[in-house]
Amino acid sequence: MKISRDNWITFIYPEVYGQTMKGDSRFTLGLINGKVYRNGEFTQEDVYIKDQIIAEIVPTGTELPCEKIVSCTNKLILPGFIDPHVHINLELGEFKSSDDYESASKAAAFGGITTFIDFLEPISNVNEFDVMLKKKQNEAKVSYIDYSFHTTVGNFNDDVDKLIKISCESGIPSVKLFTTYSESNRKISYAKFQEFLKNSNKTNTLILVHAENDEKILNANVEDTVESYESSRPAVSEIEEIERIARFVDEFKGKLYIVHVTCGSSIELLKDKYNELLGKNIFIESCPQYFYFTKDKYKQKNGNLFLIAPSLRSAEEQEKLKQNISFIDTIGTDHCPFTKEEKRRYEEASKTPKGLGGVEFSFSLMYHLFGEKIIDKFTINPAKIHDLFPRKGIIQIGSDADFVIFDPAKTQVIEPGHSQSDYNPYESWLTNGLIESTILRGEFIVKNRKLVGTKKGKFIRRE
Template identity: 30%
Template sequence: MKILIKNGMLVTAERTFAADIFVEDGKISRIENPGTLSVSAEKTIDATGLLIFPGGIDPHVHMHLPTPAGFSSDDFYSGSRAALAGGTTTLIDFVTPHRGEPLKEALEKRKAEAASCLTDYAFHMSPVEWRQHLPEEIKACITEEGIPSFKVYMAYKDSIGLEDDALQKVFYAVAEAGGMVTAHCELGDEIEQLRRDYVQNGQTTPEYHPLSRPAELEAGAVEKAIAMAARANCPFYIVHVSAAGSLEFIRQAQQRKQPVFAESCPHYLLLDDSRYKGSFEQTAPYVLSPPLRKKSDNRALWQALSDGTIQSMGTDHCPFMMEQKRNGLHDFRKIANGAGSVEHRLTLLYTYGVLQNKISLNRFVELISTRPAKIFGLYPQKGALLPGADADIVIWNPEKEKTISAQNHMMHCDTDIYEGFKTTGAPEYVLSSGHVVVENGTWKGKAEPGRFLRRKL
């Protein structure tokens, strides 16, 4: 479809300028000064008074994630629909093999699960053990499958986490193959001991979830993993940074010119551990890992967004129904671990970041789109308003007001950790590969599924 977007204000990571955009065959074809495009369009969108961003890229989501409480409540269809409604047009999820399962076999299963995904999508691969042929499998993921990023877990050692010796070997193997390691950084052994101690003492409510995963165990894991990455000369991306103490090690590594990148999530900016005070029904929705921290951590993370220590904003989207959370009614360790926010990422960061002068509008675009695209090998196909880029475009109404609620969100979840949050700014139109999926602020739908994206760092 040929679409002309006129009279809008384009916002990129570098600059803000008035221009018109012509879209054809799913791509941005031309960008010209306002009123100068002489084209024949099937649809014209008047963007007067609106802002135009590249579509959002969420580098950290968990759709249809298997857990003891059942799958996370958003599958690839419902989760990608909510993402598009909120202005996110590309998702990066995970392939997590069973122990003993070849990486490529796990990938094929995950692709089948993602067949209904409405956004374009990519995967990180998660090695969950060390075995003799893993270096060859890692190399094949990069060269044959277009998956150059590998997520490791320093916690959850009873299922998917790695011991230190295996972790170091993965860093070496990924570096040798030309990839990047991403990591969930928490010191798993110490956390498991704390969790056991609390439960043995009868301290089983959600209040003890954050106490069993203290900030210093995140910071210690960040320090350890950065050192491992340095030894292997491996690019390193730290997911969902939540603690001020972690930022110091990240800054030091970046000052040494070590290739270390950091991601945070909206809940670590806007929520704190006071949410764990109250009844089970009130507190269980906030059980996620790492847990919510102190208000001082919120402030430190905002500063890190502003000064460039943190380069990327994900969500760690992994929602569960309240009934699934109730699995841990008598043991906080069994509460389904995660929450949803893929739909809210842009509006929250715009409202509480841009409008409160904590980050600039250009920095906002860099965090939610351009820099994740560059870090993970999607740029300039994604994350860019440039001729030849995919026509993933958000036309943003900077004045639209809304109150977030589980009653009106599109995520498949009966709670919302941002319940009652008031926001200003929301998508008026969203284009996904040239398809208009949101029009006049209303979900229009998308008939065609998205594409699996092969990447190269």
């Protein structure tokens, strides 16, 4: 059964969107002769840009005065992609993830991503918010692409309403919670979890959740090795926890976004029991790595390199995940690479930093598996869910001029890439279609597979 998308929670459409611009009609950039992705289909139109935004869309062949014209014959013109889940400069004890804003945003631009959303470090009280925000804003000054952040709480025991108020006032209407990681003091209590949902119901703030059952993980009682890693955080810990929090949403409503869902069974459970909440109160994100690798990796020689949290799953769960692709709202990458040496430093899975890179290849990998139906999961869906719409995620007059020029007739050999990590789990694979160029607010960052842009990314207030 397909979920109706009519019930998106109220989105604000400022007056300017959807209207033709008046006044001086000289455009700065025209993308002509391409197939433009609009409302779920391709139209033969020309797109003209002025002052960083989409200023005019006309039938192909309508010549308008323009400083620079780029012909896109046989190419697809897609909205710039949005990755709602990346970790940059993430500190985990003695480790720090490999990418800073410069390398992560460069890699992302090659992958067609024009906006990504990173996470502020976890806070336990409201007073810490400003410090965390300033820290990230400082780091992000070298970004090639636009960015935003999610507020993150760890064992939060302060005033929920107050936190959400200052977060929203700062242009960040989203807060991430963990139901696990009590050992690193990040787990939220269920009482606080419910407070966040109640607030979300009032304020429309998005609550992101990392859903794994902490007790199940603490009581797993398996060897602390790479081979046993999946059993230490088993599929059932995700499925059960998702069931529990869906019950909370059923009671308190609000908007809950479940990050990195790994099990097809989790989605089937939501479909069976909470169908009416999907796409309205509950949103589902998954990541490319769960579609391409299974827990068998942990039995192989380089198993350490694939340690991520949540864990990779069985082939059966992966198959179910693929079958339920239409119920997955967004694809995030959970981009968080480390170096080989860091991944191999300890024998114990628990001491190894979890995470993989992926920001550069997520679209190519998912397009290869699912074709055009994947486009919305990288564009309009994350834009709507994460309050970037209609500024981002759509090709329409008044929106930011962010585009990907994609050649569906070509193939792409996955290169080592631009991440600072020294391994890429997808290297030398072949995918259908080629991301040729990426445009941010009317300027090429990547043109014909070459970096031509500069670090002009900016913080996007989401409201």
